[in-house]
Amino acid sequence: ETIYRAAEENSKRELNAIKTKLLEIHPKANIKEHSKFDFFTNSIQRFLIDCEVNCIVLGTKGASGIKEILMGSNTSSLIGKVKVPILVIPKETEYKPINNVVVGSDLNVVPTKKGVELIRRLLKLTGASLHVLNIQKSKRELTRHEKDIQNVYEVLLKEHEVVFKNLTYKDVETGINLYVEEIDAEMICIIARKHSFLERLLERSKSKALTNHTKTPLLVLNEESR
DSSP: OHHHHHHHHHHHHHHHHHHHHHHHHOTTOOOOOOOOOSOHHHHHHHHHHHSOOSOEEEEESSOOSHHHHHHSHHHHHHTTTOSSOEEEEETTOOOOOOOEEEEEEOSOSOOOHHHHHHHHHHHHHHOOEEEEEEEESSOOOOOHHHHHHHHHHHHHTTTSOEEEEEEEOSSHHHHHHHHHHHHTOSEEEEEEOTTSHHHHHHSOOOOSOOOOOOOSOEEEEETTOO
16 A cells, blocks of 8 residues: 555656646647556556547657557557547657658558548548658569558548558568658658558567658558547
8 A cells, every 4th residue: 555655646746746737838729638557458448438538649759769659668559459549749749730640551451431531531631741651672563452442541531641652661660760761741641441551560670770760650550440
């Protein structure tokens, strides 16, 4: 019980400090602090049931790349277990208006209306362009099926500017990082679904030339995101 009380007091003290800083920037913000002594994933899942939450925002301290961010214990423990979007922000991120959003896609799974609805809302809110990035391990022409999936994106997001880019890299993360750097994108979006692009991204990299580190916010959308 002594450990519990000490942890609770420290948590509340840190939360109050964060609240004070935020109110200095946004005096009219409605901020509520909650402190739970529990396992991380369990606590979040219970909180989602008790409160109407639209998005989970996580900060990462030492993560240097997309894999490191996604494989971080807190982030990875939530992927596939919560239906709300997860916004992951690396420590060194500097805020910039969002003009370009990169969506990683392997063009094998047909995007659903539900799966792209939050992307549409993001584009409408920011006025950003969407870049649908397909990483191939070897250079080839798109199949008919892949072209059909591109058409689905165009139809579902017909009110917004959609750019399709096909790149050839053995390592998925390298390809994403290089393209994000090339267009100076402000956000990366990954749609989490079983047996998909996300799993390819989390595979152990065979590339030894992985030198690009991302400071770009990463939005993880569950296919069943509400």
